[in-house]
Amino acid sequence: MQGKIVVVGASAGGCRVALAAQAAGHDVTLVDEHPQAMKDMSFDAPWFYGAGLPSALLNDNSIAQAVLEGSPELIECLESGVDVRVSTVLWGAFRNGPNSVNVGRPRVGLVNRDGNEILEHDTLVIATGVRDFVPSFKGWELPGVFGGKAGIAMLDLYQVFEGRKAVVLGTSELALRFIRSALARGTEIVAVIEAGQEVYAGPEAAAWLAERGIPVHLRHVVHEALGKTEVSGAICVSLDGDATFAVDCDSIAVAIATLPNIELPAAMGCKMHYDPGLASWVPEVDARGETSLESVYWLRDDASSEALLASIKGETNADRFPPHAAQTQPTLDYIKTWISALHESGGDDVNICQCETVTRGEFCGIAPPSYLGQGLRHAQSPIVHSDAARAPRINQDFMKRMTRVSMGHCQGKRCRDEASIALALRFGVDPDAIRPASYRFPLRPIDLALIADDDESEDIRLHWQMWPYETRQD
Amino acid sequence: MLVLDAGATAYEASSRATGYLSLRGETPAESPLAQEAEKLWDGLDEELGYPTEWTQKGRIWAAFNERELDELKQLYGTFRKTNVPFEFLSGDDLREMMPCLSESCLGGIWTHRSGHANPQRTSQAFAWAFNDRGGEIREYTPVLEILTEGGKAKGVRTLQGELHSDKLALCAAAHNTLLLEPLGIHFPLAPVRLEALVTTPMPPLFEQAFIGNGLSIRQTKRGNLHMNGGPYEWVDLEIGKEAAKPNTQIVRNILRRAIETMPVLKGAQFLRSWAGIVDMAPDQMTTIHKFDSPEGLVTAACSGHGFGMAPAVGIAVSELLLKGETRMPIDQLSLDRFNKVSTDWRAKRRWEAGQYNT
Known part of the structure; x- marks a missing residue:
């Protein structure tokens, strides 16, 4: 790893890489889009907040404070002199390559609420984490429908969650994490809906739910979110015989699965392959996480940063870190079960x-x-x-x-x-x-006024192609 | 009839194209063919059976400073060599028909004719209509070689083997140059990478095909502002390989120019950008050519404005192939006009791979 380093994604893994690189003497910039402006949250990326964003999120200061307090690693980065850019979107990354040889040094485009900047660098570490997977059902546009990650963020990170009675779709670890946080904040879980035959997170999780008297409906899906202006209930349907039941609720947490955020490596042209374990295309990486593009690293998850950290610290035996083990239960199968059930019943x-x-x-x-x-x-x-x-x-x-x-x-x-x-x-x-x-x-979609260049060089201006003189004849 | 494509239908130039039909005031030799295309466009949705989003609401070339205004006035002399009703209008006249246009627009050329369509939808409409009539399109089947025998077309070689036919139409943009070279034929085309982008949908602003301030901007039926422009980056292609089409930070400059051109766009959001490869001939005109040798071979390429010309070019190519002659006006568009273009013309023009801003 060399030179100026940009780390995108201030997860624990991203922060650890930034800290290690800073300690190894690199100039490091750490970029994270959180805390997002409420307008950006409405795009449901990376977390699916849905249409029902609590107005408390408008309080920028308290939200920023919550995000910092929620991440000791991020505070450590700040204190260690890492150039930390929060509420900043890395919207593009440009480098020389086939059919584009005039970029010069690799650069990323950053934009925040005040404007945009092009940042040159040598190494890019992509630690952008995961996003919510939320499939469609009737009424899924209503305020009160949200993804598991977004729900956990509203509960624990921003502490603005307003739901009192929640229906949870899915029984993955994500669902269990949401349920634990929701119960801790006094939200009642009125039903857990599972398209599959059993609780996906395993028998222990099933027992844990049973102990708390949380009703789990296996082989069911949500048929419809009820409500005119916001969720007021849900109709659920059995996959064996079409029996339905209705529940009153103000929230529907869709906590089936998360998917990796791959838009940056994919748009940069990193070589990708399909991983059924993650139900996603992912970059092909070596043991340290380097993609097919030189000096562009992709961290699959926080745990996969170990080899990269070792290499930053000067250890050379990256081979001792085993390649990522295949997941025993491919997320793809689980997602397929859900989509198939939702489409057949809906x-x-x-x-x-x-x-x-x-x-x-x-x-x-x-x-x-x-x-x-x-x-x-x-x-x-x-x-x-x-x-x-x-x-x-x-x-x-x-x-x-x-x-x-x-x-x-x-x-x-x-x-x-x-x-x-x-x-x-x-x-x-x-x-x-x-x-x-x-x-x-x-x-991410960006306001034109924020992204528009205001420093077009004379060279670019002079050589800008002016139709109908399609090409200058000189 | 079999169509081979190196990739998927409507994936290459169709995905880059702005979607304009230009009546070619700037190159009057092509204008008759463009006007034939215009007649065909008017009935295309019905003929094909699939939507193209054809919008016949005229076209504007606008000037944004005195230098551009002078150049455009000069060019207007060329435009008037055609029989298309072009007019030179003041900035105020243009703003009256296009109220979103900036105060800095000083005037420009206007015609109520010509228009724009959705390139991907249109190319797919042609493909579906072709299938409906019993044609076959084989995708991801790049042609690696043109086969000839005894001065006649024999077929093509692909990864799957040889396909034989005594009638071949080569319409592979700048790949034409590479595929004809082994036959000793010089088709001077230079591939160039261009960038395009769209904004989020806006309320209806204008329906004309707009060109000005270094950009082509149209508003789609959905409301998105679709635009492209910027410095050209010349590239090389390889037979059988999909060309990389990366974007650069130049999209920021495109957006600044868009706001300069239509200040209301400050309220839009930058949604998506992409790039494409265009084939450019030395005189930036369409070429349609039937070879005497090898007999049975016809080739065409349109220097970056083939989308609008396509309905007429398609008829010309098919008639040349099947009847040996065409009713389309292509007399001045044969390859013969490049007889004096040397093989190192790209170097002389500074249009060689890697060159930028030329």
């Missing part, structure tokens, strides 16, 4: 894309967006026509461009994973045979 007439208001049926049928007022003359299939071995079976970008699912202001963060699995299930295609929708810069 049907086609549920919006899969909130931003563009497109239903599951419209998406899988490649329907043009309704504002065009035109259909397809003949039904069409998304299956790629090719006999090439390397060809994907489906291009998610094609589905995106035709239906606009994942083209909206959340940049596909809400729906792209469900959309991809839905295609896999409906068309009988393996998820890794679907070319994933491209990730693009900026990694």
Whole structure:
């Protein structure tokens, strides 16, 4: 690892890397988008806050304080002289490579509430953690529906959670963490809904839930979130025989799974492979976490920073850190169970894309967006026509461009994973045979006024191509 | 009829294109063909059976400083060599039809004709219509070599083997140059990387195809502002390999220019950026050429404005291939006009891979 280092993501792992690099004499900048402005939270990235953001989040000072107090590692970074940038989005990363050889030194684009900056560096460490996976169901747009990570953040980090009666979807470790935090704050868990046959987090977790008298409904999914302006209840349906029951609640915590934040390495062009354990495409990395791009590291999770830390400290035997063990229960299978159950019981007439208001049926049928007022003359299939071995079976970008699912202001963060699995299930295609929708810069939507350059050099201005003189003839 | 694509349908230039039909006032030799394309565009949705988002609301070339205004006035002389009704309007006239336009716009060229469409949707509409008529598109099947025998087209070689046909249409943008070179044919095209972006949707602002301040900006049917522009980065392509299309921090400059052009865009958000590869001929015009040798081979490339021209170019290429002649006006667009272009023309133009800002 060399030179100026940018670490993005102030998780425990990211902070530890920043501290070690600082101690080893590097100039280190640590970037984290939290605490986010309320407007940015509404994009549900990385955590799915949903539409019901408590107004207490508007108190920037107390929120910033809560974030700092919640992370001793971050305070240590500040005290150690690491250049810490919180509430700052790393929106793009640019470096020389094929067909772009004029960037110069690698650089990242940073933006916060005051403006933007291009920061040159030598090494980039991506420790961007995970985001909520929240699949669609009828009423999932209502305030009161949120993801597990967002729920835990509102409960423990920001301490602004207002829910009194919560329904929890999923029985993963994430669900259990949410339930523990919610109970500690006096929120009642009125039902835990599980699409699978058993509690996903295992028998101990099942026993723990039983001891507390929390009703767990196996082989059930939520059919509909009730409420006009916010969640007032939920209708749940059995997957064996269609029996339904209703519960009163003000919150629906969707705590099925989290997925890694891969938009930065993907948009940078790091070589990726599909990992069913994580139900996601992830960068290919070596033992220290270096991606296919030189001096760009990706930390899968806090634990996987050990080899990189050792190498920063000058230890050379990175091989002693075993490669990441495959998860015994692939997240992909669990997610598939949920999506399959939700789609079968909820049907086609549920919006899969909130931003563009497109239903599951419209998406899988490649329907043009309704504002065009035109259909397809003949039904069409998304299956790629090719006999090439390397060809994907489906291009998610094609589905995106035709239906606009994942083209909206959340940049596909809400729906792209469900959309991809839905295609896999409906068309009988393996998820890794679907070319994933491209990730693009900026990694978050940014106000034009904040990002627009105000230092266009004379050189750029002089050589800017002016149509219709498409190219200067000199 | 079999169409081979190196990648997926509508993935390369279609994904970069702004989506304009230009009537080619700046290169009058192409204008008759562009006007044939315009007639076809008007019936395209119905003919194909799939939406293209064709919007026939005119086109504006605007000047934002005195130098640009002088250049545009000079260029207007060239525009008037066509039979397209172009007019030179004041800044106030332009603002009247496009109220979001900045006060700094001094005037420009206007025509009520021409328009824009959604490139990806349109290319896919052609592909689906082709399938509906029994055509086959084979994707991810790059052509590695053009095969000829005894002065006649014989077929192509792909990774899956040879495919034989005595009629070949080569429409592979700047790959044309690479695939024709082994036949001793020089098709001078230079590939160049360009960047594009969209904002979040805005309320309806304008429907014209707008060009000015170094940007092409259109508002999509959905409301997003779609724009591209900026310095060109010249690149090289490889046969059988998908070209990398990275973005750079230049997107910030594009956005600043967008705000300068339409101040209301300050209220929009930067949503998505991408880049694409365009093929540029020395005179930046369309080429459509039927070879006498090898017989049965036709090639075409359109210097970055092929999207709008495509309906007419498609007819010209298919007629040349099947009938040996075409009703489309392409007399001045053959490859013969480059007979005197030397093989090192890119170096002389400073259009070689790696060069920037030229």
